[in-house]
Amino acid sequence: MRELDWNLLRTFVVLAQSRSVTEAAAKLRLTQPSVSAALKRLEDRLGKTLIERGPGQFRLTEAGEHLRREAVEVQGSILRIATQMRDVTDEIRGHVRIALASHVVCPLFDRVLAEFHAAHPHATLSLDVRSSAEAVDAVTDKSASLAVCLVRDRNPRLEYHRLYREFFGLFCGPPHPLFGRHGLTQADLAGYAAVGFETDRLGDMLHPVTLMRAQAEMPHQMVGVSSHLEEVRRMIVAGLGVGALPLHVAARDVADGLLWQLPPRDTEPPIDVHVVHNPKTRLNRAERSFLTRLTETIEATPIEARTYR
Known part of the structure; x- marks a missing residue:
């Protein structure tokens, strides 16, 4: 051996x-x-x-x-050995690799990115967009410094910090028959085709969104799926079907007339997005600095200020 x-x-x-x-x-x-x-x-x-x-x-x-x-x-x-060897300097250098889900839209996270870069201009970052499951896998196998994603089952070998809470609503695009119609009820969605995320199914990370569609008696089988928010949005705008998006992300498209929010209103399911890291990963100085800054900012900010509708 x-x-x-x-x-x-x-x-x-x-x-x-x-x-x-x-x-x-x-x-x-x-x-x-x-x-x-x-x-x-x-x-x-x-x-x-x-x-x-x-x-x-x-x-x-x-x-x-x-x-x-x-x-x-x-x-x-x-x-990571080569990265550790390059990190022998008084100035914080090194690379921070973040695996994150595509629908992560969080002003607090953006602020930490800006503050980190201002404090350590010679450190570098990469933001790798993946599915939430792939992001967690990257942290588990130590190929990513940390992940920002949805969490289904918690791995006791990893550590989790709730970054923010968002709410999902159902939307349709201009070609859809329900677009622009006022006074709709959840029952009006029955039978209409749906598009969504690959994790939008019973027992998966967007389980509450799946239930919302089921309660509206929409077909279980979706006509289009993607792990990227941009592509789910594209299918909704193109009229392929009704789809769920975070309310704060869709707000601009609603204002621009590209999306129309459908029922239910004011009872949209909350979804928590977490920062995930592996305590057994030997972080370089840049990674340690970024993770510390991010977790301290989370702890210092009430959840109400990290909730987006």
Whole structure:
């Protein structure tokens, strides 16, 4: 075990994220036989079958799933070594990688970004838009400094801070038959097609929004989905169907005549957006500074001032 080759673990991580040896080989730019041989050497070294493979079958065994979790953490730590070495200076430098959901519109977060840049102009940031689940995964495997996203199930290995609360409403675009109509009730939405986010389904992160559609007796099957707010908005404006958006995000489009809010009014479901980070991640100085500034600002700001309608 002391002589375990990291290259074998790296190959296994890619295999675990693929649907076949052929797909993994393409990602690694290696031949299929060399990837198969690497997997065989790793299984021989560990004395465990890691992937059950055969005609139409390619899945991790229990041992493989355990190794995948550990190997992903090791990979994240190795990738951060270079960043740690560059961070030896009196001036705060370094890179902060933030994974965030596309519908994050939060003045408090924007203010922290501005203050951080003013205080540390040589630090850099990247904002990677992902689905909420992917953002949490990035924090778990240490490839992101922190995430700003919706949360469904809390991982006890991660830490969570509620950043803000938003409210979702239902909207339609100018081509839709309900656009511009006053005096509508929730019952008027029955039977109309819907568009929405990939997490807009029962038991998922936008569960309250799914219930709101169900109460209006709209079809369960959506005609269009996306993990990006901009694309959900595009489908609503284009008239593909009724869709849910955060009220404070849609306000400008409503004022510009591009969106029309539908019932229910004043009973829109609240959705909390969280900052998520991994306490086991060895942060560089820029990451520590940004996370500290953000969490301290959250704690110092009453939730009423972080609630947007």
